[in-house]
Amino acid sequence: MLIDGKSRDALSGETIERRSPGHRQSVIANWPAGSTADADLAIAAARKAFDNGPWPRMSGGERSNIMHAVAAGILANLEELALAECLETGKPIGQARGEIDYCADMWRYAAGQARGLEGDTHNAIGDNRLGLVLREPAGVVGIITPWNFPFIIVSERVPWALGAGCTVVVKPSEFTSGTTVRLAEIALEAGVPPGVFNVITGTGPAVGQILAEDPRVDVLAFTGSVRVGTQLAGIAAANIKRVGLELGGKGPQIVFADADIEAAADGIAYGVYHNAGQCCISGSRLIVHNSIRPALLDRLVSLSQRLPFGDPLGATTRYGAMVSDQHIDKVASYVDKGVAEGAELLLGGGKVGADAGNFFAPTVFDKVRPDMTIAQEEIFGPVLATIGFDTPEEAVALANGTLFGLSASVWSRDLETAIQTTRRIRAGRCWINSVIDGTPEMPIGGYKKSGVGRELGRYGFDEYSQFKGLHMTLGRPQPWFQS
Numbered sequence: 010m011l012i013d014g015k016s017r018d019a020l021s022g023e024t025i026e027r028r029s030p031g032h033r034q035s036v037i038a039n040w041p042a043g044s045t046a047d048a049d050l051a052i053a054a055a056r057k058a059f060d061n062g063p064w065p066r067m068s069g070g071e072r073s074n075i076m077h078a079v080a081a082g083i084l085a086n087l088e089e090l091a092l093a094e095c096l097e098t099g100k101p102i103g104q105a106r107g108e109i110d111y112c113a114d115m116w117r118y119a120a121g122q123a124r125g126l127e128g129d130t131h132n133a134i135g136d137n138r139l140g141l142v143l144r145e146p147a148g149v150v151g152i153i154t155p156w157n158f159p160f161i162i163v164s165e166r167v168p169w170a171l172g173a174g175c176t177v178v179v180k181p182s183e184f185t186s187g188t189t190v191r192l193a194e195i196a197l198e199a200g201v202p203p204g205v206f207n208v209i210t211g212t213g214p215a216v217g218q219i220l221a222e223d224p225r226v227d228v229l230a231f232t233g234s235v236r237v238g239t240q241l242a243g244i245a246a247a248n249i250k251r252v253g254l255e256l257g258g259k260g261p262q263i264v265f266a267d268a269d270i271e272a273a274a275d276g277i278a279y280g281v282y283h284n285a286g287q288c289c290i291s292g293s294r295l296i297v298h299n300s301i302r303p304a305l306l307d308r309l310v311s312l313s314q315r316l317p318f319g320d321p322l323g324a325t326t327r328y329g330a331m332v333s334d335q336h337i338d339k340v341a342s343y344v345d346k347g348v349a350e351g352a353e354l355l356l357g358g359g360k361v362g363a364d365a366g367n368f369f370a371p372t373v374f375d376k377v378r379p380d381m382t383i384a385q386e387e388i389f390g391p392v393l394a395t396i397g398f399d400t401p402e403e404a405v406a407l408a409n410g411t412l413f414g415l416s417a418s419v420w421s422r423d424l425e426t427a428i429q430t431t432r433r434i435r436a437g438r439c440w441i442n443s444v445i446d447g448t449p450e451m452p453i454g455g456y457k458k459s460g461v462g463r464e465l466g467r468y469g470f471d472e473y474s475q476f477k478g479l480h481m482t483l484g485r486p487q488p489w490f491q492s
Contacts, residue, residue, distance in 0.1 A: 013054035014203025030099035031321035031330035031366040043211030051207040055176040058204030065174040069124035076120035078199035083113040093187040099330030112164035118449035119168030141479040146174030148227030151220030156182035173473040253462030257387040258415030261408040262292040268420040274308040280444035286391035290416035299397040313371040340390030347383040414456030
C-alpha cells in the first residue's frame with residue numbers, strides 16, 4: 010500500500026494472492042490484506058495533508074504542472090502498467106495499452122483545467138454590494154474502484170479530485186490493486202506531496218466501508234454494484250457525507266431500419282463483448298427494428314463466431330478472460346434463466362477454452378421479452394438480449410424500461426431520428442452510430458439506479474468542490490438601529 014508517501018505492508022502482515030484469470034495457474038501478485046487500522050492511517054494522512062499540507066494551498070498552475078508530470082510518468086511506464094492490467098484483469102494486452110494511453114490523456118486534460126477553475130461574481134445586486142462565489146476544495150475524498158477497469162476508473166476520479174485541491178484515499182478491488190498502487194507511486198515521483206494520494210488494499214468490508222463511515226472523509230466516490238452502492242450511500246448519509254455513485258447498467262443499442270447494418274453489427278459486437286462484457290456501459294440489449302432483425306442477427310452471429318479469444322498476452326487477441334470462476338458461474342446462471350424463460354439461444358452460452366483460463370463464449374439471445382430476467386438485470390458478461398420493435402415510440406419505451414440509465418446507443422442514417430431518440434432516452438451517456446466511446450471533455454454518470462453525480466469534463470471538478478457565497482458591502486451600510 011502507499012500511505013503518507015511510504016510503501017507499507019498491512020499491519021497484520023497478511024496478504025491476498027491474485028492468480029491471472031487468463032493464465033489459470035499463474036500467481037501474479039500478492040497484495041497487503043489491509044484492515045480498518047490500515048485504513049485509519051491512510052485517512053489520517055489524507056486529513057493532515059488537506060488541513061495542514063501544501064497541496065490545497067498551491068496555485069492552480071502549480072498543481073497543473075505536477076499533474077502534467079504524472080501524465081508523463083504514466084506514458085513512461087506504459088508497458089509496465091499495461092502488463093499489470095492485462096495479467097490482473099484478463100483483458101487483452103492491446104486493449105490494456107490503449108486504456109493506459111487514454112488515462113494519460115485524462116490526466117493531461119484535468120491538469121489543463123486545474124489552472125482555470127473559477128467561481129463567479131455578481132455585480133448587479135445593488136449599488137453598494139458585490140457578490141463573489143468562491144470555489145474551494147471539498148476536502149478528503151474516499152474513492153472505491155472496481156476490478157473491470159481499475160486504471161481507467163481511478164483516472165476518471167483522482168485527477169479531478171486532485172485538480173480541485175482535494176486529498177484522496179483510494180481503495181481498489183482486491184483482484185486488481187496493482188496499477189492503482191503503481192499510479193500513486195508515479196504521482197509521488199512526479200511531485201504530489203506525501204499524504205495527498207494514498208492507496209489502501211484489501212476487501213470492501215475491511216478497508217472500503219470505513220471510507221463511508223469515517224467523518225474525516227468529506228466525499229465518497231464509489232463505482233460498482235447497485236447493492237453495494239446503496240449500502241455505502243446509506244452509511245454515508247448518517248454523516249451527511251457527499252456521495253458520487255456510478256453503478257450498474259443495462260445499455261440498449263437501438264437499431265433503426267435505415268441503419269448501416271454492417272457497421273451496426275460490428276458496433277453491437279464491440280458493445281457487448283468489450284472486456285468480455287464486464288463493462289457497466291456494455292450494450293447488452295439489442296433493440297432492433299423487426300424489418301432488419303433477421304439480417305442483422307445473421308451478420309452479428311457470424312462476427313461473434315469469428316471473434317479471436319485466448320491468451321490475453323496474444324497480439325491478435327480481442328476478447329479476453331473473465332475475472333473469476335465465480336463470476337463465470339454467475340453469468341452462466343443468467344443464460345440458464347434466459348433459456349428457462351423462453352428466449353432463443355442463437356450462439357454460445359457456456360465456458361470455452363477452460364484449460365487455459367476463465368473464458369466464456371460470446372452469447373446471443375433472440376426472442377427476448379422485455380420482462381425476462383436477461384432483459385432487466387445486469388449480467389456483466391458477454392450476453393446479448395435481442396428485442397424487436399416496430400415504431401420509434403416503442404423503441405424508446407423499451408430502452409427506458411429498466412431500472413438503469415447509464416448508457417445507450419442509437420444506430421440510424423437519419424440524424425433527426427437519432428437525435429430525437431437520444432433526447433428521449435433516460436441515460437447519462439449516449440452515442441449515435443458508435444458505442445463505448447469517450448473523451449475527457451465529456452461528462453459521464455447515470456440516471457435512475459445507475460447512480461448520481463457526474464465525472465469528467467468541467468462538471469467533474471464540481472463533484473470535488475465546495476462553493477461559498479461571499480457578500481461584500483461597499484461603503485457604510487444602512488444602520489439597523491436608529492437612535
